[in-house]
Amino acid sequence: DQQVKQNSPSLSVQEGRISILNCDYTNSMFDYFLWYKKYPAEGPTFLISISSIKDKNEDGRFTVFLNKSAKHLSLHIVPSQPGDSAVYFCAAIPGSGNTGKLIFGQGTTLQVKP
Amino acid sequence: DTGVSQDPRHKITKRGQNVTFRCDPISEHNRLYWYRQTLGQGPEFLTYFQNEAQLEKSRLLSDRFSAERPKGSFSTLEIQRTEQGDSAMYLCASGQSYEQYFGPGTRLTVT
Numbered sequence: 001d002q003q004v005k006q007n008s009p010s011l012s013v014q015e016g017r018i019s020i021l022n023c024d025y026t027n028s029m030f031d032y033f034l035w036y037k038k039y040p041a042e043g044p045t046f047l048i049s050i051s052s053i054k055d056k057n058e059d060g061r062f063t064v065f066l067n068k069s070a071k072h073l074s075l076h077i078v079p080s081q082p083g084d085s086a087v088y089f090c091a092a093i094p095g096s097g098n099t100g101k102l103i104f105g106q107g108t109t110l111q112v113k114p
Numbered sequence: 115d116t117g118v119s120q121d122p123r124h125k126i127t128k129r130g131q132n133v134t135f136r137c138d139p140i141s142e143h144n145r146l147y148w149y150r151q152t153l154g155q156g157p158e159f160l161t162y163f164q165n166e167a168q169l170e171k172s173r174l175l176s177d178r179f180s181a182e183r184p185k186g187s188f189s190t191l192e193i194q195r196t197e198q199g200d201s202a203m204y205l206c207a208s209g210q211s212y213e214q215y216f217g218p219g220t221r222l223t224v225t
Contacts, residue, residue, distance in 0.1 A: 004156075032212045043118070043205055043216030044157065089156050093212060099170045100145060102207075102214060104156025 003027050004092050006105035014113055019077040021108050023090035026071065031095035034102065035064060035075045038087045047088075048075070052095075080112045118217035120206050126223045127196055134192045135220045139208030146189050147214060148181055149205040150174065157205055163189060196224045 005024045013019045021035075031052040036044035050057040050064045050073070057064050063076045077084055087109050091102040119138045127133050139146050144165050149157035160179070162170040165186035175181075178196075183189040193200055201224045207214040 034213065036216075041218070043120075043207075043218045046213050046215060049213060091156070099162045099164075100209065100212060100214070101147065101159040101162055101170065102149075102157070103159070106154065106156050 002106070003030075004090060004103050004105040006088075006090060006108045008108050009106070010109040010111070012111045012113065013080050015082055016079045019075075019080045019084065019110055019112065021075040021077075021088050021090075021110065023073050023075075023105050024071060025073075025092055027092070027094065028068075028071065029095045030092040030103075032093040033064070033066060033073050034091045034093075035062075036089045036091060036104075037084075038089065038107070044089060077110075080110075082112045082114050085110055085112050118206055118208055118215055120204075120217040120220050122220055123218060124221045124223075126225060129198060129224055130195055132192065132194045133196060133222065134190055135204055135206075135222075137189045137191070137206030137208075137217060138187075139189070139206070140215060143208035143210050143215075144186065145209045145214075146183055147207045147209075148189070148191050149207065151203040151205060151219070152201075160191075160204075193222075196222075198224050200224050 034049040035047040038044045066073045087107045091104045121136045146163040148160040151157040163183040178194045181191045203219045205219045207216045
């Protein structure tokens with residue numbers, strides 16, 4: 001079963017506008033969430049993270065929001081730039097055990113048009 | 115620091131052959147992970163090392179797969195008797211706490 005879901009396979013936005021990428025999860029025991037960006041033929045690059053005890057974390061143009069009651073998190077990119085075009089993955093770390101393994105969603109392909 | 119490196123970047127092999135991949139993590143990181151990614155999916159966890167100890171293995175890691183991390187430094191992932199279903203991107207990541215930093219991956223094609 002897919003514990004972390006990204007239901008939108010793709011998103012297209014205009015340069016300068018806001019990009020909002022969404023992620024839903026089913027396991028209430030997840031205690032840490034991360035977003036990664038991936039360009040073709042490269043490994044995922046860490047973007048931003050959030051602990052389950054917070055509801056918002058901001059880093060420059062990137063903000064992650066966590067809604068625990070809805071089991072939903074989102075990544076906001078403002079303003080969007082053409083270089084942001086990539087596949088974005090959300091990932092979660094289960095609270096049980098301490099291996100820190102990541103459970104990923106399927107990814108959302110973001111295209112930012114000039 | 116040059117980040118996580120993986121070798122080779124690409125590997126084409128015939129079904130039934132053995133292959134070995136290498137990962138060099140960021141030097142001060144004691145945690146090392148292997149993931150596998152297939153087309154259209156997110157990476158899937160395979161195994162985890164804390165220093166030289168392999169502490170978790172996914173059920174995806176059949177007995178044809180073995181991983182080592184001698185002396186808690188670099189790691190190797192070996193696949194014996196490769197099958198076409200093993201074709202995927204194999205990713206290595208390292209970290210010290212929650213965030214993990216990925217290498218460029220090894221693309222395996224089994225013909």
